[in-house]
Amino acid sequence: MTVLAMPTAAASTTLPSEWRDYFALTKPRVMSLVVFTGLCGLLAAPGHINPVLGFTAVLCIALGAGGAGALNQWWEADLDARMKRTAKRPLPGGRMERTNARDFGIALSVASVLIMGLAVNWLAAIILAISILYYAVVYTIWLKPRTPQNIVIGGGAGAFPPLIGWVAVTGHITWMPVLLFAIIFMWTPPHFWALALFVQSDYAKAGIPMLPVVAGQAATRRQILAYAIVLFAVSLAPWWIGGVGAIYGVAAVALSALFVALCIPVALRRSAEGDRMKPEKRLFGYSVLYLFALFAALVADRLILGQGLAA
Amino acid sequence: MTPEEQEALKRARRGRNVALGLVLAALVALFYAITWAKIAG
Structure with a gap:
């Protein structure tokens, strides 16, 4: 079975988007688990990291996850509209232009990787970039609509945060x-x-x-x-x-x-x-x-x- | 656009602007703290 969620026609916007809609794009409930496992990876790693840089690393993991979540909702707006669980999200709910969600997702993703690289280390930034691409492209665009094994391979996207947290401290894998x-x-x-x-x-x-x-x-x-x-x-x-x-x-x-x-x-x-x-x-x-x-x-x-x- | 819709639009825009302002202020504080952490480290 192959059903592609193509970002073709934007949902007609009837209501102005609020800051809450942008926040909802980041999938805050998923993000809580991502932040927690990333923080645990950081705290469990041997060595020491300056608390400010440690906070920055966790913030970047959260921003990256939020960016990937926004890109996921941009791509899947048509699919979301067909499911009760997701029909009220900002895009299928008609509260936001599709391009705004895409641009917001890209901005969050790029900012998270750059800040991680400049403030913490570039290996952590590269793994963060891979995790965002993995979720937004490999899982959302490629696997999810094509194979029932989507969750198995796509699960890798959610598995990156503790690895990133750990590498933020140690600088190596x-x-x-x-x-x-x-x-x-x-x-x-x-x-x-x-x-x-x-x-x-x-x-x-x-x-x-x-x-x-x-x-x-x-x-x-x-x-x-x-x-x-x-x-x-x-x-x-x-x-x-x-x-x-x-x-x-x-x-x-x-x-x-x-x-x-x-x-x-x-x-x-x-x-x-x-x-x-x-x-x-x-x-x-x-x-x-x-x-x-x-x-x-x-x-x-x-x-x-x-x-x-x-x- | 009805007056109610105009009011909703204005309210949403104001909320977004306040949120953006807070995010920018937080970023300034974060970069300041990162700079100090880097200098100290």
Whole structure:
């Protein structure tokens, strides 16, 4: 199934855009997770960074994510108009010209990369630029409308922040930040597919080939469990290589075991018409908490045990 | 354009201008702080 969201006709603007509309373009709810994982990467990294420069690095990660989010909404305005969950966004809601969203996204993206490069370091700036292009081009324009594996590969975009935060401090890439990247990469598919299971009709209506729409519920449920099991192993890898201590290790075992446990009922059941999808909603809610708690444990480990080895 | 629409337009423009002003002021403060951090470091 191939449905392209082409930025052709701009939605007719009926209301003047307010600053809140520009803020909404940055996807603030997604940004909170991005900022948190970026900050955790920065705090868990070995070494020291001037607090002002550390704040600047996190700000740039947030601005870059906001810019990528705005470009995503610019490109997908037609698709958003067809889904209940997104129909009230500034562009489908007719509160903003399409070109304004595009220009705002480009300005935020360019500014975030330049400030990161000039104030922090250029390796962090390059990775930030790659993450923005990955989300805005590889995921939004290329993968999302073409393949049900969109979430798997596109999940890489959301996995960059801890890597960027870490590199902002150290100036180089080691195994630890790569593993933090891998954790979010493996977490993204079960997180999004749990959501896709209970908003399936919305995605189908918009013609987006999400896995439940294309491969069906049974295959999606099996894959959610498969990714959760791999995530269990990947989340423990920082401990195995000696990059973190027992606080993280124990937290990772407990949190990941519960993640797998919540995936099992989702994998085993079949939903019928009118199903309230409670296990799927519970898994989605827990998946957000899981990532926050796991990265908080990483920082606690570094601050309390003072490890943060450059493994 | 009705008077209500004109008023809404004016209100939205004023809000955007205030937000832009605050962002610019924050950027000035940020660049000032970055400069000091770089000099100190």
